[in-house]
Amino acid sequence: MPWTRPTAGDRSAAAAYPAAMQAIADFIPPMPPPAPREPSAIGGLLRARRDVLSIFPRDAYRRQVFTTRLPGRLILVANAPQVVREVFVTRHEIYQRKSRFLEDALRPVVGGSCFIASGDDWAEKREAxxxxxxxxxxxxxxxxxxxxxxxxxxxxxxxxxxxxxxxxxxxxxxxxxxxxxxxxxxxxxxxxxxxxxxxxxxxxxxxxxxxxxxxxxxxxxxxxxxxxxxxxxxxxxxxxxxxxxxxxxxxxxxxxxxxxxxxxxxxxxxxxxxxxxxxxxxxxxxxxxxxxxxxxxxxxxxxxxxxxxxxxxxxxxxxxxxxxxxxxxxxxxxxxxxxxxYPPVAVFARQATEPDRIRRWDIRKGDIVLAVPWLLHRHEALWEAPNAFRPERFLGDAPRQRPRFAYMPFGVGxxxxxxxxxxxxxxxxxxxxxxxxxxxxxxxxxxxxxxxxxxxxxxxxxxxxxxxx
Ligand code: HEM
CATH class of the missing domain: 1.10.630.10 (Cytochrome P450)
Structure with missing residues (x-):
């Protein structure tokens, strides 16, 4: 997919890791290789049919925000904790609706349940x-x-x-x-x-x-x-x-x-x-x-x-x-x-319910905004040795040293x-x-x-x- 160039990089949080943790010999568990080159938008979607992860090029693991355009629709990836907060927390009202893809994929099974409902209907079901x-x-x-x-x-x-x-x-x-x-x-x-x-x-x-x-x-x-x-x-x-x-x-x-x-x-x-x-x-x-x-x-x-x-x-x-x-x-x-x-929900997709602006991008109603835990959880600016298996990242004080919204296996907002x-x-x-x-x-x-x-x-x-x- 032809993703746009990155905006200014995140300040690295890697320095916050205790030295003892960095000394542990690294074990890198299985992961798909990054996309070898940026395919066309349609080519990317065809690849996504088999595996959504296969569409991300190497520098998707470094960028803060990136976009691609399909006919009539912008897709924007919020790829830094502060952008995730802006979209999924601060402006939840605009981005609370799940993507049409997810709604359509799940509706035959879960009907209009809380998982895919939106607006007042969602609020009532969530409370129930x-x-x-x-x-x-x-x-x-x-x-x-x-x-x-x-x-x-x-x-x-x-x-x-x-x-x-x-x-x-x-x-x-x-x-x-x-x-x-x-x-x-x-x-x-x-x-x-x-x-x-x-x-x-x-x-x-x-x-x-x-x-x-x-x-x-x-x-x-x-x-x-x-x-x-x-x-x-x-x-x-x-x-x-x-x-x-x-x-x-x-x-x-x-x-x-x-x-x-x-x-x-x-x-x-x-x-x-x-x-x-x-x-x-x-x-x-x-x-x-x-x-x-x-x-x-x-x-x-x-x-x-x-x-x-x-x-x-x-x-x-x-x-x-x-x-x-x-x-x-x-x-x-x-x-x-x-x-x-391996975040079980590796991509969160929302559709904008009204026009908005995220950083330098104009968002139209119906455009899609993604947060991708797969990328955020392996982001080079957020994690020391991002692909290495290190349970010690979650022991003691280590989690408090990381930005909120760098880790979101259960979602956000x-x-x-x-x-x-x-x-x-x-x-x-x-x-x-x-x-x-x-x-x-x-x-x-x-x-x-x-x-x-x-x-x-x-x-x-x-x-x-x-x-x-
Ligand atoms: C390790 C186990 C679980 C993981 C990793 C997980 C992950 C998630 C994630 C990431 C979302 C947000 C999806 C999005 O924003 O698009 C979500 C939503 C949800 N999950 Fe879980 N989940 C787990 C277990 C459960 C269990 C056990 C229940 C119920 C007993 C549950 C009920 C729900 C419901 C109702 C929602 C929709 C919330 C809403 O839209 O308001 N989940 N889950």
Missing amino acids: ISPPIHPSGLAQFHPCYIQAAETCAEGLARAEGPVDVAAAYAAAISHVLLLAMFGDTASADEARIIAETFTAYQDAAEVVDLFGLMGLPDMLGWLTRRRAKRLAAELRGRVARLIDAAGPEGGTPLLKALRAAHRADGSPVLTGERLLDEVVMFLLAGAEGAAITLTWTTMLAALHPPTAERMAAELPAAPPGHADLQGLAYTRAVVQESMRL PRICAGAAFGMAEVMVFAAILFRRFRFTLAPGFTPQPNCRLALRPRGGMRMLVAPR
Whole structure:
């Protein structure tokens, strides 16, 4: 893509790192090479069909702001913490609407849920879904994390030969969300089917929507569109049956709280299809980020044995209690560093709802503004040895030395992830159980490849050998 030249560079934050950290021998985990040369806008979009990350040239990791122009539309990348703040926090009102691409890609599955709603509709839904997953109430979900993690561990222990841990974690984290929403009536098998259907949906949906983004007639996509529609209907049908089975008064405290959310006049916010939208969104948005985080963290542990050993030494023999999670500082740092190197949502895309100006660029209604955690998390002005795996970046005082908005695995501004604490807690429980019990190695001949479409998943899964410690 023909990106514009950079504006003045960031003042380097690298100097803020403790010398001891710089002395650690570096391990550079897998990453795609930067785009070899700047392709045309259309060429870039065609590459983006297979992998969004493949379109960024080397100096995208140095610039503050850059743009490209498609027919009738500007795309601007806010690539410095202060620009991200201006766009996603200070002027949230103008940029709160997700891109049409994302809206179109997710609507068949999550309907008009909080994840893609905008304006007053979003504010009302966000207020309805947030209290039941507030950090102060997370202890109630702890048994769900433990049950699903133990079931997952049993499955891994039984495996003979290589296992795709990406698929295993997607099923297991879906299980967490099903347990939290429907209790024991929801089986691990049901969770696996939901996770597999969503993976198939993502594969089918992205082709259709990228053609749409290019403004091209969707001549090749009719087959995949039909397939995507069928998969979306299957997903929604499964979840609708679970809601029906719970009955109008039944279900877990989480489901009851969603049903009970009401407006000032006492009318319920979420009924019928609107309730279904939010429940499906919880199951998918809630599972995707955590499963992907665990997958990349497992890969890092497999490729860097000293890290795996240090985590195992910290982790308790019995599953940790909710209150114990805070004490697992090193394991948490490994998870945070994993989300820096492989942010599950690697690109945030918004469309301007009114004209604006960002730095020297005029923004028209409908133009697209991106924040790209993949770039910001590896930005040369923000991170010492940006591509190196160094969990120590998240220990002690180090995080406070960095600019805010240099690190944003859970998003930024009012639309920040509503389930960040929930997600972090479940990942920590899984990490504690799995990394204490197993030693992971990559399956012979398998090479992990980050691949970003709707989310940053490993292309072809993550094939591993799993051995008891
Ligand atoms: C490690 C796990 C997770 C990660 C990395 C993650 C990441 C994110 C990110 C980056 C966003 C913002 C996307 C954007 O601005 O375009 C987001 C939004 C959201 N996430 Fe998460 N998430 C995780 C877990 C969860 C869980 C467990 C739940 C629910 C139980 C959840 C519910 C939501 C919701 C409702 C939104 C939409 C918020 C809004 O637009 O107001 N997430 N998540």
